[in-house]
Amino acid sequence: MKDMKVGIVQFPGTNCDYDTQYAFEKLGCKTKLIWHKDEIFDKNTDLLVIAGGFSYGDYLRSGAIARFSPIMSAVNKYAENGGKVLGICNGFQVLTESRLLPGALKRNEHLHFLSKHHHLKVVSNSNDFLSKMRRDEIVNIPIAHHDGNFYIDDESLKKLYENEQVLLQYCDENGDISNPNGSVDSIAGICNKQKNVFGLMPHPERAMEEVLGSDDGYRMLEGFLGK
Amino acid sequence: MKAIVNISLKAGVLDSQGKAVHHALDSLKFDGVDDVRVGKQIVLKLSETDEAKAREEVEQMCESLLANTVIEDYDIELIS
Numbered sequence: 001m002k003d004m005k006v007g008i009v010q011f012p013g014t015n016c017d018y019d020t021q022y023a024f025e026k027l028g029c030k031t032k033l034i035w036h037k038d039e040i041f042d043k044n045t046d047l048l049v050i051a052g053g054f055s056y057g058d059y060l061r062s063g064a065i066a067r068f069s070p071i072m073s074a075v076n077k078y079a080e081n082g083g084k085v086l087g088i089c090n091g092f093q094v095l096t097e098s099r100l101l102p103g104a105l106k107r108n109e110h111l112h113f114l115s116k117h118h119h120l121k122v123v124s125n126s127n128d129f130l131s132k133m134r135r136d137e138i139v140n141i142p143i144a145h146h147d148g149n150f151y152i153d154d155e156s157l158k159k160l161y162e163n164e165q166v167l168l169q170y171c172d173e174n175g176d177i178s179n180p181n182g183s184v185d186s187i188a189g190i191c192n193k194q195k196n197v198f199g200l201m202p203h204p205e206r207a208m209e210e211v212l213g214s215d216d217g218y219r220m221l222e223g224f225l226g227k
Numbered sequence: 228m229k230a231i232v233n234i235s236l237k238a239g240v241l242d243s244q245g246k247a248v249h250h251a252l253d254s255l256k257f258d259g260v261d262d263v264r265v266g267k268q269i270v271l272k273l274s275e276t277d278e279a280k281a282r283e284e285v286e287q288m289c290e291s292l293l294a295n296t297v298i299e300d301y302d303i304e305l306i307s
Binding site: 060061064068096097102103104106107108109110111149151152182 | 236240241243244247292293295297298
């Protein structure tokens with residue numbers, strides 16, 4: 001898609017907004033930052049990104065307060081109408097707290113904040129995000145989180161697999177499961193049943209330059225541009 | 228009226244903080260501890276005087292914000 005319009009939501013504490021802007025502009029998109037107090041955003045937005053970092057100090061639980069921000073009513077409506085939403089890291093937490101995505105993100109099993117590169121394996125590519133990637137393809141993407149331990153009950157997990165909603169799993173460089181944070185089934189990213197809302201803990205927007213360790217994020221985010 | 232809300236991870240959801248505290252108690256030689264669960268307590272001062280109404284309101288608060296019912300249980304105690 002030429003001239004794709006990407007909106008990036010900023011909460012107090014968001015710190016990956018400009019990296020996300022850089023990433024999508026590198027892909028040739030037009031980007032616009034959206035302040036959390038705004039009640040509306042451009043209806044011609046092709047992709048809305050809830051960027052990583054923090055939101056409101058993440059009091060109570062990560063994403064719990066952000067969910068009630070003025071902008072979130074518009075985000076909910078946009079998603080209900082089929083608009084594409086991507087939540088990265090804290091954005092993923094905001095989306096699970098909003099119930100736009102199933103499950104929840106708990107404190108990392110070993111209680112440490114993790115900040116490092118990690119390999120991920122593509123589980124499902126039957127969606128707009130990862131359609132350009134192969135199943136089992138391995139990418140190297142940074143992770144940086146304290147609350148990335150994805151939890152979902154067994155029955156809902158079964159449904160996730162049946163509907164091909166599991167997007168990515170943490171693995172090692174050979175593709176064998178390697179779980180950094182205790183997530184159920186080593187899950188790093190999922191989408192909703194309608195496949196228009198996506199969430200992942202790793203940061204593809206921080207993997208846009210080979211000189212900085214990896215440009216695998218470029219190939220991932222490129223999927224949103226379509227054919 | 229005061230409402231005391233206790234929030235804890237559901238049974239079956241691994242409580243890593245509880246485990247870490249359990250380990251620490253073990254290393255301090257407190258041998259009689261079988262399990263530790265760490266939760267949080269939220270104390271609300273309410274203007275409502277009717278207990279049933281207060282409970283209903285606090286339940287709504289828990290469902291919408293105070294607890295994440297995907298992973299957490301809550302318990303409400305009212306003190307008039």
